[in-house]
Amino acid sequence: MRFRPLFGWVLLVTAAGAATAAPTAVANASDGRIRVQLMARNAVTLSSEVAARIASLSMQEGSSFKRGQALVEFDCSSYRAQLRKAQAALEAATQLAKVNAQLAQLNSTGALEVAQAQGKAKEAAAEASYVQTIVDKCVISAPFNGRVARRIAAAHQYVNQGSPILDIVDSGALEVRMLVPSKWLSTLKLGSRFSVAVDELGASFPARIERLGAQIDPVSQSILAVGVIDGNASSLLPGMSGWASFK
The missing domain is CATH 2.40.50.100 (RNA polymerase II/Efflux pump adaptor protein, barrel-sandwich hybrid domain)
Known part of the structure; x- marks a missing residue:
């Protein structure tokens, strides 16, 4: 399969690791090459x-x-102290609710007191749960x-x-991100194979297309293509760049 695009496109990467396309022609890529960026799947x-x-x-x-x-x-240590305090308050409120429930069965307390004790127990439980989430962090x-x-x-x-x-x-497999002309969609498919020449290493690696973008940029008439390197590529690092060749 041979592709002959009119332009190559640059991939800009933000500090958060997100890829952003820039509709800027950087080279005559009539030889079937596209500029690429290597990125970690999660950053x-x-x-x-x-x-x-x-x-x-x-x-x-x-x-x-x-x-x-x-x-x-x-x-x-201060949050854990708050947790112990909240747990002690929960235990006391739970016991009070139990006592009031028993007294109600003996007609020694009213329904209002029982409801109030149960409400305080629920409030204490919520407070203890809240402090626990802080400690978990x-x-x-x-x-x-x-x-x-x-x-x-x-x-x-x-x-x-x-x-x-x-x-x-x-530290898993790196993604090879690039912007390709939308006209390539007639021939570029999932699994399409290509090679990546990495600038920093002066070496080429076999790769394949893993997924394509969900929409076309109407200004640059390009679409995101994401590939993965085949085989062992332990020498590659996120942030490396190079050229993808579909010849």
């Missing part, structure tokens, strides 16, 4: 969900980790297997809620 910034001091942060740039591994731990675990791209915070540093701590990327 996220881990942020603090609590305001606390970082107790443990051993990960450095380039460090590898497994899914579920603890990456960041916060000093949440005192450890940030890895959402996937990957590597640390950038460390923003440091151990013993106090961070506010929402403060970024680590940029991480998926």
